[in-house]
Amino acid sequence: MTNIVSDKHISAIVAFAHGTLWDSADMLEKSGELAQVLKDSAIEAHNEANMDEPGLLLEGWQMVQVDVPSPVEVLKLIETYESQVCDSQGFHYHQAAYEIRTIRSMAIAQLDGYSAAPFSL
Numbered sequence: 001m002t003n004i005v006s007d008k009h010i011s012a013i014v015a016f017a018h019g020t021l022w023d024s025a026d027m028l029e030k031s032g033e034l035a036q037v038l039k040d041s042a043i044e045a046h047n048e049a050n051m052d053e054p055g056l057l058l059e060g061w062q063m064v065q066v067d068v069p070s071p072v073e074v075l076k077l078i079e080t081y082e083s084q085v086c087d088s089q090g091f092h093y094h095q096a097a098y099e100i101r102t103i104r105s106m107a108i109a110q111l112d113g114y115s116a117a118p119f120s121l
Contacts, residue, residue: 016071
């Protein structure tokens with residue numbers, strides 16, 4: 001049985017996207033919704049890939065306090081996340097895929113030299 005990414009892993013991706021000031025109810029709700037979308041997609045992909053095993057039940061995401069990862073770190077976290085979910089049918093049309101693409105774009109834009117690089121040659 002394959003494991004899915006942990007709540008800590010998802011929390012780090014969310015922390016990069018939203019920061020870690022989850023004290024306000026609005027920001028906690030927004031971060032929780034993003035995290036739940038990512039977790040649900042990971043569980044659905046796991047169940048689809050392991051149809052001959054008992055499926056994992058969809059469960060709530062549990063916030064884990066983490067430091068905000070660097071752009072390079074979050075790109076690696078995203079790579080690991082996608083390696084577990086990208087083969088799922090329909091993932092590329094899932095809300096999680098949209099969110100991951102957005103967060104990846106945020107990370108790439110923060111890499112040294114990115115803003116100075118030309119868009120075309």
